[in-house]
Amino acid sequence: MLRHVVLFKFKDGTSPEKIKEVEEAFASLPGKIKEIKKFEWGTNVSIENRSEGFTHCFVVSFANEEDRKIYLDHPDHKAFGNVLGGSLDKVLVVDYWNVH
């Protein structure tokens, strides 16, 4: 599986309602984009104080690079970008092959 790890840090002052909207919009993508083979997410509960302000972690899994490409270009993925609407302070993305 090709894991797509996405971290979000919202801008200070982002309302809980907006954050919930973003969470729900992201979590709706697996129902819309069949190339998503697995999806999970959660909010940071680390006790190590090394999260660099990131509060949300989403992990989207694909079978291959082609499916990742379809996801990235998908209209529903782009519509999700519009939901974000400038609410993010930082985004970090790391993908890796779970082959080890």
Place this chain on the structure above:
Amino acid sequence: MLRHVVLFKFKDGTSPEKIKEVEEAFASLPGKIKEIKKFEWGTNVSIENRSEGFTHCFVVSFANEEDRKIYLDHPDHKAFGNVLGGSLDKVLVVDYWNVH
């Protein structure tokens, strides 16, 4: 499951041999610490240029917070810290509950 996501960015000039040593030392922990219920890792293959220089992603899964505590305090985990030996430029840690 409690997911423990760890990102590494090595210092410029870190030798491939040192990086391999760190990878192998981290990957040896599941064989030494029984509280690790699942382990996977890989190197960044994102095409989005949003990795902030992080090249390695490790995901360690625990059943609960008590097991995470045992892991963090475990002598073999601390010995792994010694293997790192100042080779890291940045570390980022985000934990989340995979309950969604």
